[in-house]
Amino acid sequence: MDSDRYLTPQWPHSALLLIDVQHDFVAGSSVVSGTAERLPAMARLAAAFRAAGRPVIHVVRLYEPGGSDVDAVRRAAVEAGAHIAAPGTAGAQIAQPLLPQPVELDCTALLAGEIQTVGPGEYVVYKPRWSAFFRTALDTQLRTMGVNTVVVAGCNLPNCPRATLFDASELDYRTVLATDATSQTTPERLADLTLIGVTLADTATIAQALAAQQDTPPQIRVVAAVVVDAAGRTLVVRKRGTAAFMQPGGKLDPGESAPEALRRELAEELGVHVAPPDISPLGTYTAAAANEPGHRVSAELFAVTLRAEPSARAEIDEIAWIDPDRPGDLELAPLTREVVLGLLRRTCE
Incomplete structure (x- = not known):
């Protein structure tokens, strides 16, 4: 198809977005079913991107208890003082298997819109709503690094990964969903994404593609x-x-x-x-x-x-x-x- 030239992933220009894989959503106060089970696949995916020298970006939520800058679904609970990925708490931290070394989030800087560097080519971005592109510097960061293909994984497909994929498509990125490294997938939800040109691939397929591109000249x-x-x-x-x-x-x-x-x-x-x-x-x-x-x-x-x-x-x-x-x-x-x-x-x- 002629449209493939705009949709096919370009792995030498790809970046991995790991979304909301934080302790509270994996095994804490607000567990999202199926996320813990997908953690090993997410870790393998992150390792494949590091091995290929491609960027890994962790996108996180930070809800300040009593605050109102929260998605509408959780706003009342957070305004009432609920602790969900609260800044400075263990529940807000990124699940350790996804990181190259132990990292403490700099929540003050992240809430101010700064990007935290946690390793070579590895970053953390805070997002205030569903999409990783909404009110963040993510698009600027990706374009600065020459990225035109985003691979999305994490927690959980109906919400933040899906919103991120739609916004990435609006911004003309080539989009990929790591199906076995994303929680809350269903055949219907995956089929929905193909209608906007998202490529569906499992971790092994993505890792093979990244390894193959390493044989090409840098x-x-x-x-x-x-x-x-x-x-x-x-x-x-x-x-x-x-x-x-x-x-x-x-x-x-x-x-x-x-x-x-x-x-x-x-x-x-x-x-x-x-x-x-x-x-x-x-x-x-x-x-x-x-x-x-x-x-x-x-x-x-x-x-x-x-x-x-x-x-x-x-x-x-x-x-x-x-x-x-x-x-x-x-x-x-x-x-x-x-x-x-x-x-x-x-x-x-």
């Missing part, structure tokens, strides 16, 4: 500018200590969007300040990395209009303007040679 996420002058030539740069000319740009800093990163790189490397309206997305393309053997770059390309003359700065040793049809004998990076020049030639046809 990817480096970058942003790159395609600048064309009035004569139809495109701008390329050569970094200090390297031989190949390539598109201006570079890697993203933590928390940056792709356009922000590109504007920063152009200012640092070429001394030009680009306004947001002068940047237009061209898509994401991959190619062999020019300066990192055994790696590939996943480059978000942007057409950029410059309002000032660029000059070589920072780590840039040399700049050049080349004709896409007759690039000459310059050594060009694979992304420039195989992707950018082809795009420019097709544009001129």
